[in-house]
Amino acid sequence: MTLRYQHFITPHGTVEFPKVVRGEGVYIWDSTGRRLLDGSSGAISVNVGHAHPRVLDAMRDQMGKIIYAHSMRWDNDPNERLAARLERMSDWGYGAAFFVSGGSEANEAAIKLARQVAVSRGQDSRYKIVSRIPSYHGATTALLGITGDPDYAAAYRPMFVDMPKVDVPMIYRRPAGETAEDVVDRCLSQLEDTILREGPETVLAFMIEPVGGVSTGALVSPASYSTRVRQVCDRYGVMLIYDEIMSGAGRTGKFLAGHHWPDCRPDIVTLAKGVSGSYAPLGAVLASADMVSDVRRAGGFKHGHTYSANPVSCAASDMVLRVVEDDGLMARATSLGAIIKARLEAMKGRSTIIGDVRGLGLHMAVEIVADNSSKEPFPAAMRAAERIGMLCRDHGLLLFSRRTAGGSFGEWLMICPPLTINEAEIEEMLTSFEAGLHEFEREAAG
Ligand code: PLP
Secondary structure: OOOOHHHHHOOOOOOOOOOEEEEEEOEEEEOOOOEEEEOOHHHHOOOOOEOOHHHHHHHHHHHHHOOOOOOOOOOOHHHHHHHHHHHHHHOOOOOEEEEEOOHHHHHHHHHHHHHHHHHHOOOOOOOEEEEEEOOOOOOOHHHHOOOOOHHHHHHHHHHOOOOOEEEOOOOOOOOOOOOHHHHHHHHHHHHHHHHHHHOHHHEEEEEEOOEOOOOOOOOEOOHHHHHHHHHHHHHOOOEEEEEOOOOOOOOOOOOOHHHHOOOOOOOEEEEOHHHHOOOOOOEEEEEOHHHHHHHHHOOOOOOOOOOOOOHHHHHHHHHHHHHHHHOOHHHHHHHHHHHHHHHHHHHHHOOOOEEEEEEEOOEEEEEEOOEOOOOEOOOHHHOHHHHHHHHHHHOOEEOEEEEOHHHOOOEEEEEOOOOOOOHHHHHHHHHHHHHHHHHHHHHHHO
16 A cells, blocks of 8 residues: 555544545535535635636636646736735735745745845845744745744754744733733843844844734734734834735634734735635735836846646635635625624533634634633643544534643534535534534543
């Protein structure tokens, strides 16, 4: 037997992954014929559900015209259409869009673009990217120095530069006696101190997930946070990069999660996952036309991949975003998200192990604790969130779980169904979730 992806990433003795054979709407089917509700939209990415006929048609149409021509020599219509659509939907004057194959590539391109912009403006000394703990920004060696989660980095530590980190305002886990605003004050002072300690002339950018992804369990910061982050960045000439790879493309109820706090406009935004609904590999870097003009005057962006601006990926993404607009899926994320959140809050009243329910739109997480009055976590060996996910699977529901490095920031399950989910499917999702949760409570008690 040839070893495959699952064998690379799992330890010996791990149960083989089931084979997926088909997907439609919010459901996927395995090779035994079992149907599962995709409650975390794959990797929080299948935003318009599986096998959407309009997206399949758009991809077929493009495949019939041309599938590939090297983007270093050829432009293509879907690339042009998607860039214009993203400029309009992101609404912050991003007159430049650079397409790659996924989230890590988008963040790599973003930090390299920021660096080239700084160099083209005579700021050669700026190269450090400040980021936050916990966070996830991607799997490449450069991004391991920026991702704030030691779990991913351990084996590769000598191979990358560890960039400065500051705390995420983890409101639920704040020390007793601190208010949410105290947490923001503390995090902002730490950011400013870090920039000063490193030397502002060396700091290129601050990279954050404006609404947390799996790394923080859909963390939403108080409104003052982003405004004050922008002020600190401006004070020291530091660029602000929003990693909207998971939170972008409508999932939180607005096109960018950052749009919830419109007075903070980041200099660069990265998108992936939901931007193409996972119909084809695609990541995007959005920036202002001025920045790209400066880089061009200095000789052009020294970066690119074989699959940059791939016509089929761009056509898929353009249609996914059309569906999001035509079917009012952002408004739907807001209204259905409110229904789900209220139901999860009610569930919290019936369970001692739901610590927190948080998120925006259809980007939500449920934090699991051993005891929600003390916020005490379960022992690491129990892998509680992962086990609940497995029990939910027995009830026909797929959920993405995460326990952060050593569990020190907590563990959660992501409740992020496709934006196309209907009310009956929501009912099914929540019934299965509660069944899995209660089964775990019984296991843990006995
Ligand atoms: N940034 C965030 C916030 C993510 O959630 C992810 C993936 O989960 C990435 C970056 C990396 O994206 P990819 O897995 O497509 O390389």
